[in-house]
Amino acid sequence: MDDATKVFTQISAFLEYLGPECAATIANVTPQGELDHSPKFPFLCSRHYADLIRKATEPEALLREILPHIAERENVAGFVDDPVGDLPAGKADCVIQKYDRRALIVSTATCGARCRFCFRKNYPFQNIPDVARQVGDWLDTHSDIWEVILSGGDPLMLGPGEFRDLVEAIAMHGSVTTLRIHTRLPVMRPDVAMQHFELLRELPARFECVLVSHVDHPDELDEESQMVFGQLKYSGWTLLNQSVLLKGINDSAETLEKLSRKLFTQGVLPYYLHQLDHANGVAHFEVSDENARALIEEIRKRLPGYLVPKLVREIAGEKSKTPV
Numbered sequence: 001m002d003d004a005t006k007v008f009t010q011i012s013a014f015l016e017y018l019g020p021e022c023a024a025t026i027a028n029v030t031p032q033g034e035l036d037h038s039p040k041f042p043f044l045c046s047r048h049y050a051d052l053i054r055k056a057t058e059p060e061a062l063l064r065e066i067l068p069h070i071a072e073r074e075n076v077a078g079f080v081d082d083p084v085g086d087l088p089a090g091k092a093d094c095v096i097q098k099y100d101r102r103a104l105i106v107s108t109a110t111c112g113a114r115c116r117f118c119f120r121k122n123y124p125f126q127n128i129p130d131v132a133r134q135v136g137d138w139l140d141t142h143s144d145i146w147e148v149i150l151s152g153g154d155p156l157m158l159g160p161g162e163f164r165d166l167v168e169a170i171a172m173h174g175s176v177t178t179l180r181i182h183t184r185l186p187v188m189r190p191d192v193a194m195q196h197f198e199l200l201r202e203l204p205a206r207f208e209c210v211l212v213s214h215v216d217h218p219d220e221l222d223e224e225s226q227m228v229f230g231q232l233k234y235s236g237w238t239l240l241n242q243s244v245l246l247k248g249i250n251d252s253a254e255t256l257e258k259l260s261r262k263l264f265t266q267g268v269l270p271y272y273l274h275q276l277d278h279a280n281g282v283a284h285f286e287v288s289d290e291n292a293r294a295l296i297e298e299i300r301k302r303l304p305g306y307l308v309p310k311l312v313r314e315i316a317g318e319k320s321k322t323p324v
């Protein structure tokens, strides 16, 4: 099956696939006239995610993550194109270093989805044809870096050859002891994540390996994500998850509790719960700090400490994420 049959780029085809059973839910999430048919940040949804929506207990939540809403067009004071200061922190075209001795690589501009609340939705992404060489060259002159984070876009969207080249270029630098991957593919494109398994299995022999998935809602986890996480864990990866706190999606103690517990059954520990980055076009997803703190207090009462994520916000210019 080729890629074209695995992703929807047309909202109409996506809605048709969801079928009449979902019509009422869709009307509830985006009433007539509120759907943005030609958003600036184009629609993209995998068939896998559409299948998750079809079997979800809270399909509204998943639909809100993916369906373009006209509210994205609103200009809201304080919401900007580069909310987390990525552009001033860019060291080489694809390297972003904000924190001491750790660097983040924008491995590719391509993602497995286009989440409507994406903090990089206005980022001037460009695919870098020779990301492996650029990262290798940069690391040559930065021998203090001990952790390299592959982010993006989604690093697992690189072709197997490009992904291997990138990892090899990093492995040439003995100073790098930890390799971290930030990915949403276990829930968006588990099929694509699995294509990298041969290499992912080998990596723990060369680095401490950490995978930080991005899962926002328990309905995003199913037997396919379980398969991906299970294989990684068996190969020696440490598995963590980050979520974004999102109005109408996961801003209830029930949902957050369920998410933590379901992640844990799949071998993943909650790491961060992010307060929304103020990118243009995401203001309608915002949860106030007061409500966010109350939610964390509530789930702290319901869960063991190791299942309570750290509530943080990214502030441009700070030397770490900031606790809320």
Ligand SMILES: *Cc1c(COP(=O)(O)O)cnc(C)c1O
Pocket: 096, 097, 098, 099, 102, 103, 104, 149, 320, 321
């Ligand atoms: C978030 C981020 C990291 C990772 O931070 P941790 O607190 O270690 O998860 C690293 N580099 C950049 C540029 C980041 O934005």
Ligand code: SF4
Pocket: 111, 112, 113, 114, 115, 117, 118, 119, 120, 121, 152, 153, 154, 184, 214
């Ligand atoms: S997976 Fe992450 S980078 Fe990609 S669209 Fe979603 S939020 Fe943005």
